[in-house]
Amino acid sequence: MSHPDNSAHGPMGHEFESFFPESGGVDYSDTETSIDETTYDEMRQLAARYPNGRSALLPMLHLLQSVDGRISPKGIEACAEVLGITTAQVAGVATFYTMYKRRPAGRHHVGVCTTALCAVMGGDYLLQQVEEKLGIHEGETTPDGEFSLERLECNAACDFAPVMMVNWEFMDNMTPEKADQLLDDLASGQEVHATRGATITSWREAERVLAGFPDGRADEGPTAGEASLLGLEIARSRGWKAPDIPPPVTADEPQDGAK
Numbered sequence: 001m002s003h004p005d006n007s008a009h010g011p012m013g014h015e016f017e018s019f020f021p022e023s024g025g026v027d028y029s030d031t032e033t034s035i036d037e038t039t040y041d042e043m044r045q046l047a048a049r050y051p052n053g054r055s056a057l058l059p060m061l062h063l064l065q066s067v068d069g070r071i072s073p074k075g076i077e078a079c080a081e082v083l084g085i086t087t088a089q090v091a092g093v094a095t096f097y098t099m100y101k102r103r104p105a106g107r108h109h110v111g112v113c114t115t116a117l118c119a120v121m122g123g124d125y126l127l128q129q130v131e132e133k134l135g136i137h138e139g140e141t142t143p144d145g146e147f148s149l150e151r152l153e154c155n156a157a158c159d160f161a162p163v164m165m166v167n168w169e170f171m172d173n174m175t176p177e178k179a180d181q182l183l184d185d186l187a188s189g190q191e192v193h194a195t196r197g198a199t200i201t202s203w204r205e206a207e208r209v210l211a212g213f214p215d216g217r218a219d220e221g222p223t224a225g226e227a228s229l230l231g232l233e234i235a236r237s238r239g240w241k242a243p244d245i246p247p248p249v250t251a252d253e254p255q256d257g258a259k
Helices: 037-048 053-068 073-083 087-094 116-120 123-134 176-187 203-211 226-237
Strands: 108-113 147-152 164-166 169-171
Touching: 037 053, 037 073, 053 073, 053 087, 053 203, 073 087, 108 123, 116 123, 123 147, 123 176, 147 176, 164 176
Parallel strands: 108 147
Antiparallel strands: 108 164, 164 169
């Protein structure tokens, strides 16, 4: 794996470069797609789950990413067609949320949290280490399509800081050494288990689950860690419990301070 040259852009590279400024973020010049009639059928299934089919747009976009590896021009057209809305409305949603990718993501999508406590615990250094290991900057994909990299906002896992994610699965209490080993294991095809979650498969498979098509592995692996449960264990050991909830005040009863 090569090392990126950051000298021209400062220590964090060209993180604010716009790749497709003329298109609002979607690469309309890349018309390659794997969307077929099966995809359309599954999109209609998603729309049928909601009283208003338009509510299915978010999971539908995840489904399209599981097929095309990104939000493709054809995917935008397909959403608009199935939901009866405009392509501009679809593109507006697809370019608003960072989980929807404008360019092809890697087989493994790696995220590094650099917010608040993760930053204090070394998240920025961890991100730099991963950039150097993969030879790419955040927001980029390796030439072989194996890895893409993202700087993540808070993952609500401060008790396990600093955290990384692989295909949206948690990798807790990371260090540069752990990150190197994780990337080596993924690159060599070894089985990797999330700290709190399932065995790592691929980003596209994870996107299909987010779309609402379960893979049967929801109960695989622990869902909580020792740090998250520590307060509960202390409360149980000391016999603490939440106060009883007072009964609701009825309309006939005077409020406190009422005359």
